[in-house]
Amino acid sequence: MNKNLKKKLFVISGSSGVGKGTVLKGFLNKHPEFMLSISCTTRKPRKGEIDGVNYFFLSKDDFQDCIANNKFLEWAEFAGNFYGTKKKYIEQCLTDGKDVILEIETNGALQVKEKMPEAVLIFIAPPSLEALESRLRGRHTEDEAAIQKRLNEVKKELESAKKYDYNVVNDDLEKAISELEQIIAGEQEKC
Ligand code: ADP
Ligand code: 5GP
Secondary structure, eight states: OOTTSOOOEEEEEOOTTSSHHHHHHHHHHHOTTSEEOOOEEOSOOOTTOOBTTTBEEOOHHHHHHHHHTTOEEEEEEETTEEEEEEHHHHHHHHHTTOOEEEEOOHHHHHHHHHHOTTOEEEEEEOSOHHHHHHHHHHTOOSOHHHHHHHHHTHHHHHHHGGGSSEEEEOSSHHHHHHHHHHHHHHHHHHO
16 A cells, blocks of 8 residues: 555454454455554453453553553443553554554444544444354354353444444455455545
């Protein structure tokens, strides 16, 4: 993508298991110049997840301190855990002229849009609810209670998707990656 285009903040959301991480990985492999924000969370690390790479894994007390000290651009509780984006990191990336991508849930995304209306919100939707549940279960990263909590969020998330700038259906993975590329390139050309 053209280096001289103005930098923008892109926010990607989608229900747990829809494949946002997979789509983003495909996108970032092709466009390594984009910075993927590393969020803070109180969730326990999954097997293979590394502190400072996948997330900054915080205790609830440390997360509450960050809220109290106004460190977050946005934060939300999702399926029993807290998640948040540090302001400083995003501001620094944009100041340094880097394109930034946030992969966050819908409450947080709408907070970002309120504070930064120029942010572009992209929702990754499943081809069907059955496919979504099957992907979430097939990942084998959550126990049944956590799966149920995540599935309970889906209806509200699909409602919030109506407020997004773009919706991309992740049916065929390569097609979803290519649609994401086109949306991002198109938005950059608007500047
Ligand atoms: P999310 O980040 O949205 O929670 P993941 O990227 O972890 O979801 O994907 C959940 C599961 O779905 C993974 O096992 C992944 O390999 C699979 N997956 C992702 N995209 C597709 C797709 N287009 N078709 C079939 N399976 C997919
Ligand atoms: P997971 O536990 O599967 O990694 O993430 C659960 C949900 O939290 C996903 O929808 C993910 O996009 C979202 N999430 C990850 N980081 C953040 C964040 O910094 N803020 C918010 N609001 N949501 C986040």
